[in-house]
Amino acid sequence: MAKPKLKIMLVNPPNCGRSIPEEEYGITSLKQLFKGEPFSLQVLAGPLREHDVLIFDMKCESEEAFWAAFNQFRPDVVGLTAVTCEANTVIRLAENVKEKSDATVVIGGNHATYNPEYFNRPPFDYIVIGLGKKSFAQLIGKLAEGKKSNGIAGIAKTTPGKPLTYLMRNYDETDLMPEIPPRYDLIAKYRDQYFLEQLGLRMGFVLSAYGCTHKCSFCAIPNMAGGKYLNYEADAVVRDIVLLGDTSFIRLVDANTFGNARHSQKLCDKIIRAGIVKKYFADVRADTIVKHPELIKNWKDAGLYAVIVGFEDVSDERLTSYNKKYQGQVISQAIEILHKLGIVIIGDFIASPRDEEDDFKKLENFILKHQIEVPVISVLTPLPGTQLYKTMKKDIIIDDLDYYTFTNAVTATKMPAKVFYQTYAGLMKRLHGKPHRPQ
Numbered sequence: 001m002a003k004p005k006l007k008i009m010l011v012n013p014p015n016c017g018r019s020i021p022e023e024e025y026g027i028t029s030l031k032q033l034f035k036g037e038p039f040s041l042q043v044l045a046g047p048l049r050e051h052d053v054l055i056f057d058m059k060c061e062s063e064e065a066f067w068a069a070f071n072q073f074r075p076d077v078v079g080l081t082a083v084t085c086e087a088n089t090v091i092r093l094a095e096n097v098k099e100k101s102d103a104t105v106v107i108g109g110n111h112a113t114y115n116p117e118y119f120n121r122p123p124f125d126y127i128v129i130g131l132g133k134k135s136f137a138q139l140i141g142k143l144a145e146g147k148k149s150n151g152i153a154g155i156a157k158t159t160p161g162k163p164l165t166y167l168m169r170n171y172d173e174t175d176l177m178p179e180i181p182p183r184y185d186l187i188a189k190y191r192d193q194y195f196l197e198q199l200g201l202r203m204g205f206v207l208s209a210y211g212c213t214h215k216c217s218f219c220a221i222p223n224m225a226g227g228k229y230l231n232y233e234a235d236a237v238v239r240d241i242v243l244l245g246d247t248s249f250i251r252l253v254d255a256n257t258f259g260n261a262r263h264s265q266k267l268c269d270k271i272i273r274a275g276i277v278k279k280y281f282a283d284v285r286a287d288t289i290v291k292h293p294e295l296i297k298n299w300k301d302a303g304l305y306a307v308i309v310g311f312e313d314v315s316d317e318r319l320t321s322y323n324k325k326y327q328g329q330v331i332s333q334a335i336e337i338l339h340k341l342g343i344v345i346i347g348d349f350i351a352s353p354r355d356e357e358d359d360f361k362k363l364e365n366f367i368l369k370h371q372i373e374v375p376v377i378s379v380l381t382p383l384p385g386t387q388l389y390k391t392m393k394k395d396i397i398i399d400d401l402d403y404y405t406f407t408n409a410v411t412a413t414k415m416p417a418k419v420f421y422q423t424y425a426g427l428m429k430r431l432h433g434k435p436h437r438p439q
């Protein structure tokens with residue numbers, strides 16, 4: 001007998017975090033950098049073809065439009081995704097969903113993985129930890145059979161008031177289900193809105209690898225795949241790039257692209273052989289660039305346009321404290337290689353609440369001296385569940401997760417807070433004054 005078809009509504013929450021520099025110090029360039037399709041939801045929808053799936057992007061549509069769509073669609077299952085600064089917003093949303101319906105509510109994503117207990121509350125039924133494509137499909141299969149308890153590894157049934165218990169999932173490449181592409185078609189109506197004004201371009205998302213084996217203290221990535229690095233099959237990557245049609249800029253959304261040099265070279269060869277002409281953005285570690293300059297050159301030939309590199313800091317001492325596993329010398333070498341190849345550098349740096357004016361000055365000098373085309377400076381944020389959180393917990397002065405947007409000092413600043421933000425805002429304004437435009 002065929003399983004009943006479920007109505008599944010996957011929801012991307014609104015752009016909801018709080019940002020003191022934007023609210024009080026006139027910075028407008030931050031939000032513009034952060035725009036893009038709700039890729040996790042498109043990936044999750046892939047294996048659910050036999051069901052009726054709707055993706056609703058609240059970053060593109062109003063809350064009123066959301067409820068109109070909700071009332072019309074009448075979902076059996078609502079799936080919510082959230083990074084840390086979105087956690088409180090999805091709780092409110094889930095409460096409203098439960099008031100208005102008896103839909104099963106499932107939460108997944110970064111915050112659910114790093115701090116699952118946070119969602120162990122009445123409006124949620126299930127919490128999906130880490131990579132969810134296969135485990136969510138398994139859960140939906142059970143729900144379609146009318147079963148409630150699951151015992152699926154990587155999924156917790158909520159038990160409000162009691163500690164969560166669940167089976168750890170031993171993630172591997174099969175969790176990526178490479179044979180099934182993301183449902184790009186489900187967000188087609190939003191595609192024109194995924195436009196990066198600051199860079200003046202339209203971008204599509206593709207995965208080529210998942211997770212990370214490194215353990216930088218501030219980072220909320222390694223647990224997503226249980227500390228593993230999983231490659232998405234090269235043929236599947238090529239297929240997904242082609243599915244994006246005429247979108248000419250592709251962001252590889254991997255946390256650590258080129259983490260497996262052999263696999264990356266194979267992918268590069270396939271892209272060139274397929275005659276695909278696109279421009280790519282990828283997150284790459286500085287030491288990968290230094291270890292594999294040939295690979296980066298080959299990727300440049302395949303269309304690598306820009307790399308996002310987590311330089312983090314200009315001080316070796318700080319790099320060590322973040323467990324970055326390389327020092328400033330590697331950063332300088334990586335920059336030199338990238339400049340020689342003509343690859344645009346999107347450099348991620350972290351301003352610490354302990355920074356003083358001189359530290360900001362050193363950072364600015366470094367960025368200008370090394371001609372980092374798109375500098376992105378975030379404020380050190382101890383995300384619950386990370387190693388950094390354990391060491392900084394006692395210093396936290398703002399525990400409202402709405403402020404965990406990487407733009408606020410949630411621990412005490414060394415300079416008076418006003419001076420810290422003014423210095424940070426001043427630097428951002430100067431650096432983003434003449435935005436980089438792709439040629």
Ligand code: B12
Nearest residue numbers: 016034035040079080081083084108109110132133254255
């Ligand atoms: C693309 C991206 C974005 C996009 C799109 C996000 C969106 N939903 O609209 C944009 C550019 C808009 C964005 C914005 C921001 N982002 Co962002 N982003 C990413 C990035 C690079 C890739 C995410 C991705 O697509 N991965 C691939 C997919 C397939 O994996 P996934 O998202 O992990 O999803 C899987 C599982 O998590 C799980 N899952 C996820 N959701 C759900 C939901 C359900 C129901 C289920 C069952 C399972 C499930 O299953 C999925 C499939 O296997 C990640 C870093 C990274 N490489 O992961 C950062 C990342 C997620 N972003 C981050 C942050 C902080 C932000 C911002 C606050 C901006 C900033 N300062 O960086 C804003 C937040 C938005 C807001 N409210 O203001 C952090 C989150 C850390 C945290 N715990 O808070 C990350 C991890 C980067 C980092 N520097 O650490 N981001």
Ligand code: SF4
Nearest residue numbers: 212214216219221255
């Ligand atoms: S910052 Fe990058 S290299 Fe470090 S753990 Fe996170 S994803 Fe891995």
